[in-house]
Amino acid sequence: MPDWKALRAEFPLLDRYIYLNACSLGPLPRxxxxxxxxxxxxxxxxxxxxxxxxxxxxxxxxxxxxxxxxxxxxxxxxxxxxxxxxxxxxxxxxxxxxxxxxxxxxxxxxxxxxxxxxxxxxxxxxxxxxxxxxxxxxxxxxxxxxxxxxxxxxxxxxxxxxxxxxxxxxxxxxxxxxxxxxxxxxxxxxxxxxxxxxxxxxxxxxxxxxxxxxxxxxxxxxxxxxxxxxxxxxxxxxxxxxxxxxxxxxxxxxxxxxxxxxxxxxxxxxxxxxxxxxxxxxEVRVANIQERLRDLTDRILERCDQAGVRTFTPRERQLRCGIVTLECERPEEVEARLHADGVIVDSRPGRIRLSPHWCVTEEELERGMDLVLHHLALPTPRSGEQRVSHAT
Ligand SMILES: Cc1ncc(COP(=O)(O)O)c(C=O)c1O
Known part of the structure; x- marks a missing residue:
């Protein structure tokens, strides 16, 4: 198994954000x-x-x-x-x-x-x-x-x-x-x-x-x-x-x-x-990355189940790899709020998409999921109330 901790130092961006959007833009390695x-x-x-x-x-x-x-x-x-x-x-x-x-x-x-x-x-x-x-x-x-x-x-x-x-x-x-x-x-x-x-x-x-x-x-x-x-x-x-x-x-x-x-x-x-x-x-080997991502996505699914959040990703480990999508009424707003809290995710119509980088630690994933689930659970603002802009 690769030394994930040592490899993590290869991606400085991971020190600044909990990076859950690797399927969109992978972080720049040294x-x-x-x-x-x-x-x-x-x-x-x-x-x-x-x-x-x-x-x-x-x-x-x-x-x-x-x-x-x-x-x-x-x-x-x-x-x-x-x-x-x-x-x-x-x-x-x-x-x-x-x-x-x-x-x-x-x-x-x-x-x-x-x-x-x-x-x-x-x-x-x-x-x-x-x-x-x-x-x-x-x-x-x-x-x-x-x-x-x-x-x-x-x-x-x-x-x-x-x-x-x-x-x-x-x-x-x-x-x-x-x-x-x-x-x-x-x-x-x-x-x-x-x-x-x-x-x-x-x-x-x-x-x-x-x-x-x-x-x-x-x-x-x-x-x-x-x-x-x-x-x-x-x-x-x-x-x-x-x-x-x-x-x-x-x-x-x-x-x-x-x-x-x-x-x-x-x-x-x-x-x-x-x-x-x-x-x-x-060099890291794709098979190792796949196993790591399946572990991380297992945990995301588990956290969503515990919180009663609907997901659109197969349960079976062999039928998925690095992406989990979650139901969300206000995906752009949740994405922006998470960004402000130091978590990078992606939004798609009606969904938040999580794709953790394979060097995200277990502790970071827990903290990231705490924040994701917190923002998903916030009540929808009534019409007329100010929304967070996508650009924040
Ligand atoms: C599966 C898939 N195909 C194609 C594209 C688009 O690729 P490009 O912008 O290089 O044309 C994307 C972009 O995210 C994608 O996820």
Whole structure:
């Protein structure tokens, strides 16, 4: 088991707040801060040659470490500026079965997934309902997959409830009907051990912002090696080509590997920070983080039960990881009050979402939960009474 106390010193923010929002923005580790300083120093000291001495090798190392995180083979991972852009690349580039228009999406999935396919009139989007607002059984996907289905797109773990989906069963059902399966794993990268080959999905997207503590601007995607040669994204750039430095204008020859899914110049500073966070988490080991988070979320659920607060997260340990959502009438107000009390949480419509960082101590969690439950129990102000502003 890792020395959680020693690791905690790696995240100075945890000394200032009880941090219960790691699934939204992971705290900056000391190695990330040092990497950002190194970025400025490398740029300032070396000028143009820094591209070949440092920046391109760093990006290549990033792709390799992403492959390690996902259990993917070398050359099957690519860089994207955001998960939304990664999904755009997949929406235009995947070789979908001819003549099929239907795309199935879970009704608890992140909005950008819906928007991505709703913005394309050539697709007919169907949302798979959740019977309880917490989970969607894999059979609910399977029942709706038919000979018209081109693609199933869903998240690995629901951002609204923390439910961890059985991706293998969903992907198998899609494949049995000749459809493809794309998984958005933004909420599992860094907190659930990943093996994209065992999951059986055709493509997977994620990023470093959340559980990988790498900040924004460094998302990524994976496509199975068999599909890569058939990927032809509409909307591309010179860094997707086989030889960008040949400066060939009048023909387009895509790179043979997943670099064909990239476009133009990368946000390099984001990748200094992203790589630092990613390497730290690989060193701690995602399986250890998962166990720790399941312990912390067990305790959150227990405290909510004792206080009679309704939650929207599965009880079964193996069906969740780092997120618990609680019913709340005034989520933005409660979030702001907790912030003023030194506890960072997130609000979603009708809910407070708690996602403790894995270095939060047991004592801090108890204190944080005392405050969360205290603010949840405060009476709703009558109309006309002053409310706490979101900006406090
Ligand atoms: C599961 C999931 N997918 C996608 C996104 C959006 O990612 P991006 O802003 O990088 O497009 C989020 C953001 O929180 C998310 O939780």
């Amino acid at each position: 190695v990330g801060r040092a990497a950002l300083a190194r970025y400025a120093q490398d740029w300032d000291e070396k000028g143009t040659p820094v591209w070949f001495s440092d920046w391109l090798p760093l990006l290549e190392r990033f792709r390799g470490r992403v492959a390690e995180l996902l259990g993917a083979s070398a050359g099957s991972t690519a860089i994207a500026p955001s998960v939304s852009v990664a999904l755009t690349t997949l929406a235009t580039g995947l070789p979908l079965p001819e003549g099929r228009r239907k795309v199935l999406i879970g009704e608890l999935d992140f909005p950008t997934i819906g928007h991505q396919w709703l913005s394309r009139p050539q697709f007919e989007v169907e949302f798979v309902p959740s019977p309880d607002g917490i989970a969607i059984p894999p059979e609910a996907f399977a029942e709706r997959i038919d000979e018209r289905t081109a693609l199933v797109v869903t998240t690995h773990l629901f951002y609204t409830t923390g439910y961890l989906q059985d991706v293998r069963t969903i992907a198998d059902a899609a494949h049995a009907a000749g459809a493809l399966c794309v998984i958005d794993g933004y909420q599992t990268c860094g907190c659930v051990p990943l093996d994209v080959e065992a999951m059986g999905c055709d493509a997977f997207v994620g990023g470093c912002l959340k559980w990988l503590s790498g900040g924004p601007g460094n998302a990524f995607l994976y496509v199975t090696p068999e599909l890569i040669p058939r990927m032809r994204p509409q909307g591309t750039g010179w860094f997707a080509t086989r030889d960008p430095f040949s400066f060939t204008l009048q023909e387009l020859v895509f790179a043979g590997d997943a670099r064909r899914l990239e476009t133009g110049t990368w946000a390099v500073p984001s990748h200094y920070a992203g790589l630092a966070g990613l390497e730290l988490i690989l």
